[in-house]
Amino acid sequence: MMNLEQTIAPKILVVGQGAREHALLHALSQSPQHPQLLVAPGNAGCETLAILVPIAVTDVPALVDFAVSQGVTFVVVGPEAPLSLGLVDALAEKDIPAFGPSQACATLESSKFFAKQCMGQASVPTAHYAYCQTETEGFTALETIGKPPYVVKEDGLAAGKGVTIASTLEEAKIAIQQAMEKAMPVVIESFLEGVELSLFAICDGVHAVPLPPAQDFKRVGDDDAGLNTGGMGAYSPVYFADEALVSAVQTKVLVPMLKTMAERGTPFHGLLYVGLMVHPHQPETLNVVEFNVRFGDPETQVVLPLLTAENVDVLALLQASASTGALANLFPQWVASGYRPSQLSWFCKSSNQARPSAVTVVMASQGYPEAYPTGNAISLPDLNSLEAGVIIYHAGTQKSAEGALLSAGGRVLSVTALAENLPQARRKAYGAIEAIDFPTGFNRTDIALKACLVE
Ligand code: AMP
Numbered sequence: 446m447m448n449l450e451q452t453i454a455p456k457i458l459v460v461g462q463g464a465r466e467h468a469l470l471h472a473l474s475q476s477p478q479h480p481q482l483l484v485a486p487g488n489a490g491c492e493t494l495a496i497l498v499p500i501a502v503t504d505v506p507a508l509v510d511f512a513v514s515q516g517v518t519f520v521v522v523g524p525e526a527p528l529s530l531g532l533v534d535a536l537a538e539k540d541i542p543a544f545g546p547s548q549a550c551a552t553l554e555s556s557k558f559f560a561k562q563c564m565g566q567a568s569v570p571t572a573h574y575a576y577c578q579t580e581t582e583g584f585t586a587l588e589t590i591g592k593p594p595y596v597v598k599e600d601g602l603a604a605g606k607g608v609t610i611a612s613t614l615e616e617a618k619i620a621i622q623q624a625m626e627k628a629m630p631v632v633i634e635s636f637l638e639g640v641e642l643s644l645f646a647i648c649d650g651v652h653a654v655p656l657p658p659a660q661d662f663k664r665v666g667d668d669d670a671g672l673n674t675g676g677m678g679a680y681s682p683v684y685f686a687d688e689a690l691v692s693a694v695q696t697k698v699l700v701p702m703l704k705t706m707a708e709r710g711t712p713f714h715g716l717l718y719v720g721l722m723v724h725p726h727q728p729e730t731l732n733v734v735e736f737n738v739r740f741g742d743p744e745t746q747v748v749l750p751l752l753t754a755e756n757v758d759v760l761a762l763l764q765a766s767a768s769t770g771a772l773a774n775l776f777p778q779w780v781a782s783g784y785r786p787s788q789l790s791w792f793c794k795s796s797n798q799a800r801p802s803a804v805t806v807v808m809a810s811q812g813y814p815e816a817y818p819t820g821n822a823i824s825l826p827d828l829n830s831l832e833a834g835v836i837i838y839h840a841g842t843q844k845s846a847e848g849a850l851l852s853a854g855g856r857v858l859s860v861t862a863l864a865e866n867l868p869q870a871r872r873k874a875y876g877a878i879e880a881i882d883f884p885t886g887f888n889r890t891d892i893a894l895k896a897c898l899v900e
């Protein structure tokens with residue numbers, strides 16, 4: 446008898462509209478399950494991969510109704526907002542599985558205090574902190590820390606804003622006062638030295654599978670000058686994130702966090718984004734700076750091409766995260782006790798050594814991350830003329846009535862290249878940027894530069 450399950454293509458709805466979601470669609474489109482893809486709301490770049498559905502990411506009832514009425518078999522949630530609003534819980538009520546955590550687990554990202562409490566319960570290494578609801582409590586906490594820099598974090602969803610690294614006591618006090626004026630409690634932390642690293646782990650409530658480590662460039666200008674942004678570029682793998690470091694994250698962070706979340710009655714499914722502060726090649730010094738509960742942007746644009754280059758079925762990986770313990774059946778070698786990195790060649794000692802690497806450079810609208818114009822013309826090269834391994838992911842783009850490509854957001858494109866080593870990937874990504882005509886756009890010129898100089 447014919448097995449219907451094998452013949453019906455899964456119908457997948459991706460929620461989101463950035464380059465992260467374009468990269469997700471691109472990876473899902475390569476699945477041997479040949480899924481039918483939909484995206485709400487998507488962007489101009491997603492058109493060739495998926496049907497665009499004009500529903501906002503925060504309109505949970507409309508997303509659920511759409512998924513039910515269209516027979517969607519699996520939903521992949523990109524951004525944080527719908528997770529915080531309980532999209533995954535609402536879909537579960539209709540028996541539609543989804544990639545992403547419950548509303549309760551999404552609080553790990555939306556509340557710094559909640560994240561700190563869970564880290565405390567799980568004995569995860571992180572900066573010392575005080576939770577302060579009044580100005581007096583805040584000022585006392587600063588005295589306890591004693592010397593600058595001071596880290597003051599507003600306890601609410603802030604999309605990368607709301608964190609002040611104060612180099613003087615006065616600056617720290619102002620940040621506390623400003624938060625209190627908004628009736629926003631603060632978490633005050635000691636300052637961690639080191640370099641930042643993003644590690645994504647796909648979690649099924651019990652197990653965690655770490656993906657290739659990535660580094661994100663958060664400041665708007667070269668040499669990390671200027672304002673914080675959502676991220677201006679990324680590369681992966683990272684030369685100092687060796688086996689020992691990833692293994693230490695597994696033992697000290699992922700395993701205890703999953704155990705703690707399960708013990709609290711809210712097992713973690715989806716992606717746990719571990720923002721780390723580390724010292725190169727010293728795994729014992731790692732500290733967690735933050736948790737996010739979804740794929741990072743722009744890191745996803747480098748992590749996913751590395752997985753698909755190794756023929757990983759990304760759809761199967763995301764689907765497995767939704768059912769408790771399923772990763773152990775589907776990816777046993779990745780979740781066996783202790784981490785087994787030999788599955789993918791992510792680790793090596795120098796950046797020039799052959800090892801698949803990816804670099805992405807964000808092209809943004811002039812003015813970003815502050816006010817910027819939209820509706821400006823972008824001309825892309827013929828995609829067939831691009832070097833092998835180059836992919837232009839769209840973020841804030843739209844098509845005019847005449848079909849012309851226009852900017853529609855702060856971050857507009859995420860120009861990505863995959864190559865057999867990091868310097869080549871970097872050269873290819875910047876080569877593709879040269880071929881893009883976006884007169885009102887700009888990009889950093891130093892993405893992955895330092896990493897390429899490490900011998
Ligand atoms: P968060 O939103 O908690 O990730 O903080 C935003 C950024 O502030 C991080 O990416 C770090 O660059 C920086 N940061 C946050 N907490 C600390 C800390 N305790 N020590 C040093 N830098 C920090």
Ligand code: GLY
Pocket residue numbers: 661675676737740741742743744
């Ligand atoms: N790249 C940082 C973030 O996605 O939050």
